[in-house]
Amino acid sequence: MQLHGKCYGSNTASPLVILHGLFGSLDNWAGQSSTLAELYQVWALDLRNHGRSGWDSDTSYAAMSEDLLQFIDAQGFDRILLLGHSMGGKVAMQFALDHPQRVEKLIVVDIAPVLYPPHHNEVFAGLNSVDLTILGSRRDADLQLQASVADAAIRQFLLKNLYRSDDQFAWRMNIRALESGYAQIAAAPRATAANAQYPGPTLFIKGALSNYIQPQHRDAIATLFPNAQARIMSDVGHWPHAEKPRAFNGLITRFLETKRIMDTTDQ
Numbered sequence: 045m046q047l048h049g050k051c052y053g054s055n056t057a058s059p060l061v062i063l064h065g066l067f068g069s070l071d072n073w074a075g076q077s078s079t080l081a082e083l084y085q086v087w088a089l090d091l092r093n094h095g096r097s098g099w100d101s102d103t104s105y106a107a108m109s110e111d112l113l114q115f116i117d118a119q120g121f122d123r124i125l126l127l128g129h130s131m132g133g134k135v136a137m138q139f140a141l142d143h144p145q146r147v148e149k150l151i152v153v154d155i156a157p158v159l160y161p162p163h164h165n166e167v168f169a170g171l172n173s174v175d176l177t178i179l180g181s182r183r184d185a186d187l188q189l190q191a192s193v194a195d196a197a198i199r200q201f202l203l204k205n206l207y208r209s210d211d212q213f214a215w216r217m218n219i220r221a222l223e224s225g226y227a228q229i230a231a232a233p234r235a236t237a238a239n240a241q242y243p244g245p246t247l248f249i250k251g252a253l254s255n256y257i258q259p260q261h262r263d264a265i266a267t268l269f270p271n272a273q274a275r276i277m278s279d280v281g282h283w284p285h286a287e288k289p290r291a292f293n294g295l296i297t298r299f300l301e302t303k304r305i306m307d308t309t310d311q
Contacts, residue, residue, distance in 0.1 A: 045111045046118075048096035049089040053081025058125050058148050060084040060300070061116070065130030066229060067167070067202055067217060069095035076285050079293050084125065084300075089115065091135060093218035094205075100218075103225030105138035105233050112139050116146065125300060129153040129285065130256070131229055138233040140242035141268060149300060150246040150269070154254050154282050156261035157233045157268055166192050168223045171202065171215070179213045182206055235268060246272040247299045249292075253281040 050070055060080060062073050070088035077086045090097040092111055100107070112135065116124055126147050128136030133155035140147045170192030174185050182203050189199045205216045222229065235241070246269040250257040265272050275295060280287040
């Protein structure tokens with residue numbers, strides 16, 4: 045599938061590709077992309093069933109990994125720097141396992157290579173409850189979402205996917221495919237060959253207030269990414285790039301520009 049992307053900057057250094065999380069889009073990374081474009085040619089992408097990329101019933105990481113391969117081949121990139129957040133982090137991990145020679149360095153933001161139990165039921169219920177035919181504004185959609193999604197910040201994040209098409213609102217994400225294919229999204233990235241690993245430099249970033257990366261995930265990380273290191277960002281949750289963008293961007297650039305970062309807590 046041909047992915048929609050946006051390029052920031054024209055730096056000739058290795059291109060940096062950024063992948064968003066579930067229910068997101070490349071627009072979520074506009075601020076970071078603009079800042080990082082001072083050092084790199086940044087490509088932020090919409091993954092399948094999100095943003096302005098195409099829709100498909102296949103929500104597997106194998107399929108999304110191949111989408112990314114098609115994109116970088118079309119751009120003529122030999123190797124890339126790769127960053128993924130949440131679901132996008134799983135796509136990034138799958139791609140690095142499938143095509144390790146194409147990834148110079150890997151950054152995974154607040155997700156581990158493990159199966160997660162379902163935890164988006166309320167979000168899907170809220171999205172399905174929105175009657176697009178009667179909406180007059182995003183405020184109307186927000187009011188309908190409130191019954192299922194209490195957190196105002198999450199509602200605003202979801203509503204970024206809402207746009208007006210002719211005289212009616214529509215979603216930029218394929219809610220039906222994401223919900224029916226949720227088991228594939230919750231699944232762990234898989235090494236397709238026996239004992240396959242990504243041996244390159246890898247940075248896992250955890251939000252200190254988030255429970256997505258846990259001590260019991262260390263073995264899974266070490267098995268697939270033997271050259272991984274970790275950094276914990278204090279006072280942030282699952283969206284460290286949005287909650288502390290300056291610290292996050294500094295962490296990213298230090299990793300990309302140096303060989304090693306100590307495994308420690310960001311102060």
